[in-house]
Amino acid sequence: MSQRDDTRPQGAAATARQRKPKPKRALWKRLLLWSGFGIGCLVAAGLVAFIIAYQAVDIPDPNEDFQTQTSFVYFADGKTQLGEFELQNRQSVALSDVPQSLQDAVIAAEDRSFYDNSGVDVVGIARAAWNNLRGESTQGASTITQQYVKIAYLSTDQTYTRKAKEAILALKIQRQLSKEEILQNYLNTIYFGRGAYGVQAAASAYFGVDVQELDVAQSAFLATVLNEPGNLDPAEGRQAKEAALQRYQYVIGGMVEEGTLNLEDAEQIDDQLPRTPVAETEEQFGGPKGYVLQMVQEELRAEGFSDEEIAGGGLRITTTFTEQDMNAVVAAVKQERPPGLDQLHVGVASVEPGTGAVRAVYGGPDYTAEREGAQINWATAGGQPGSSFKPFALLAGLRYGYSLNDSFDGNSPYFLPATGEEVENQGDSGGGSFGFVSLLYATQESINTAFVDLTVSMEDGPQKVLDAAVLAGIPEEQLAEVPAVPVVPLGFAPVSAIDMANAYATFAAGGERAEWFTVERVTDADGETLYEHRVESEQVIDPDIAADVSYALQQVVSAGTGTDASVLTCPAAGKTGTATGAEGEVSSSWFVGFTPELATAVMYVRGDGNDDLNGYLTPTFYGGDRPAATWTTAMEAETAGEECGTFPEPAFVSGTPPTTATTAPPATTAPAPTTTTTTQPPTTTQSPT
Structure with a gap:
């Protein structure tokens, strides 16, 4: 007979003691667990959604306007500019032609981690979404890559959906283009104010020089104004000038911080803005030259050039007009035509015998004037x-x-x-x-x-x-x-x-x-001849x-x-x-x-x-009066310095x-x-x- 193990529990009391429940887990721990699970699900869902969106979003065709380049029209010497045709005032340049100081200044101003980041500013995207949900305007903080994507491929709508699409495209662009290519494209598309798109047009608009000629102070200034061109151009007044100086000093400080400008050089230029003379602005077709440009445009169309090529193809158009002849006929009309008398019209044209080359045209005082019939070219x-x-x-x-x-x-x-x-x-x-x-x-x-x-x-x-x-x-x-x-x-x-x-x-x-x-000759921006007139x-x-x-x-x-x-x-x-x-x-x-x-x-x-x-x-x-006097005054100036x-x-x-x-x-x-x-x-x- 076996002996009873006295160590075992006995009876109902023992059974009760065996079934005693374990202590319940604290409520906060359970909430934390479920919150973590929920967040994990959201992250997973977000990741899945991002992957789906990444696959669904294709890189669209670039915005047409930002693929255009200004076409330049020259007098017969092929050097002196007569005018231009443009959708946007832009001349694309290679990154190698952009001073290192300008590259450094733009990076210091807009995206100091440009060469290290993935092309996306996650914090900026989150802030844009949060502000949009709160009904507030979104803020910036986009990387250079994101800014380029927005300009070249998207609209300027400030919404979180556009911001998200911008981020996806930025990631895709980052995989297709090198950092140098992205920076070059950005510098050729960003708006600097004064009607200038890209660094070449900006250098000309603010300083009257080619981009290669910019010094460090001028480079820092251009990096300054691209942030808010309308509010940072000193020509807009004292308030704009003060704001520009503050931003300018921020840019220079960033260059010092990034090690691209030493402190001694920075101290020599950061106390005042570089001088930015206000360029004379005029309508593309303003004044008497508008009638000439219109004739050139018509002839280019007749020779098979499309309007898109003419206004945005970066053409170099050499005309038959000479600066001496054009100035002569304009001055002659101004001298001999009675002042006022808006309804009195004068047409003048000069043609070279044997070739048919048109050397001068006066079709009216101002092609863009706001009066009836202003666009009638009285020479044609x-x-x-x-x-x-x-x-x-x-x-x-x-x-x-x-x-x-x-x-x-x-x-x-x-x-x-x-x-x-x-x-x-x-x-x-x-x-x-x-x-x-x-x-x-x-x-x-x-x-x-x-x-x-x-x-x-x-x-x-x-x-x-x-x-x-x-x-x-x-x-x-x-x-x-x-x-x-x-x-x-x-x-x-x-x-x-x-x-x-x-x-x-x-x-x-x-x-x-x-x-x-x-039109004597047309070349592309690289100098390749596209058209050359043959005298017949x-x-x-x-x-x-x-x-x-x-x-x-x-x-x-x-x-x-x-x-x-x-x-x-x-x-x-x-x-x-x-x-x-x-x-x-x-x-x-x-x-x-x-x-x-x-x-x-x-x-x-x-x-x-x-x-x-x-x-x-x-x-x-009569023709022997004012017309003859106008003809004589014009021809005397047109033939001056030439052998008779x-x-x-x-x-x-x-x-x-x-x-x-x-x-x-x-x-x-x-x-x-x-x-x-x-x-x-x-x-x-x-x-x-």
Whole structure:
């Protein structure tokens, strides 16, 4: 029989003692456990969500505006800047061209851990989310990589969702690009104020230098203003200047702290801001140059360049315009045009004979002016040329077989044989009759009736005059709707100053015609040629006939209606033109002329081109007055410093040279300018350019 183990519990008491519960765990410990579990779940969920978001978010195409570069337009020398086309004022540069001091300053100002961080500022993201949830504005603290992502790929919305997407893209960009590439892209896209995007434009805007020329103080200043350009530009006032100095000292202190600037050098520059002269700002198309830039833009489009390439492709565009010629025509208009009189318009164009290169254009005082019609380029808009169209009738007559010596009816009135319609010699001549005069003298004194008689005497004469104008260089489409009537030499067909200058340039070039153009060459930012103009000229007029036309037009300047131009240093030829309406009102006034090296047309009109000039300035307004004076002033400056050429001797085709330069005028009539009376009211074509 076994013995009872007395050590074992006995009975119910023992059972109760065996089932006694363990002490319960403290409540706070349980709460802590569950909180930890919950946080772990949230972290895990957040991590899963981040992984999903990371995989779902693709790097988008860069914002188009931040991929653009300013295109620069140069005068004919290829060096002097005429203007620019831009969506944003930007010139991208390689990081190797950016001074180390500027790189260091930007890092000290914006992201001192740039070379060590992963491209993301976690604290900044959390702060943005918290502030957004509280309904407060978010704060900065983005890394340089995040800032670049925001600028180049995202909008500027300040929300936690954009901030999160920014972080994801920053991580992805960090894996695709080196730190140097990120910094280079950032420095070429960030806005510095004063309309400048990127460090090259900023260096020019604030200091007038290339980025390579920046010193340490200037570098620190640019790193200062990029934080808040609108509030840190000293040009904005004392408060902005004080804020800029405080930020500037912070940047310099950061450079010292990071070991990129020694304390001694810092103390020499941190007490005041570097001088930042306020650059003169002007509209991209402001002033007279706007009409020129607009013409260049149109020609680039015609040559196949897109608007995106023109305004943002970083092109280098060399034009045909010279600074001397452009300054000359602008100054001439300013000097000779009466002040005020907003409705008085002047168009001027200068073309090089033989090549068609446009050397100068004046289309108006300000392309960006806030007034109706300010964008009309009066150098390319049509106006009635009046008697300056007569040289084309002269050309037609010489080609037909007439000579400068052949005589035509200069009496007034003249009655058209077919209709009996009356044509008069008006203007300063007093409407007098000249009798039968040589074609040479009719040109010299601009005798209406003689030119109408010439036209009537040729078979299909009116069409021959129009054909001669096209042959010289007036675009055929401009004359397509012009009726072939006997008074067509009197210039009621609307043509532009630039086309008239080019047609007269054909006479100056001995009958060699070229199409006018404004763009000489286009290269990309690296200097690779994208386009180069090829001059294609054609001998369209017999050189002897061209010499005779030129000789007749020389007489206009030396002894006829255009003697105001005779003071020009170089030999000159030209023709006055005054177009009138049915009631004798002067609607446009011209002088078109040339030297052996340059042809220039000047046109004065009022209002829409049809309004009366008479009584607006003086009792009469003829081509031999203000237009001739404007032409002479411009041409004197345009040809200054250049060797004057000579005109060829006249050939007197189909005839024998006279014993004197001109046929003697009738004793009862003094040589005087005449105006054009047409059979229809003047009309002016104002084609938008």
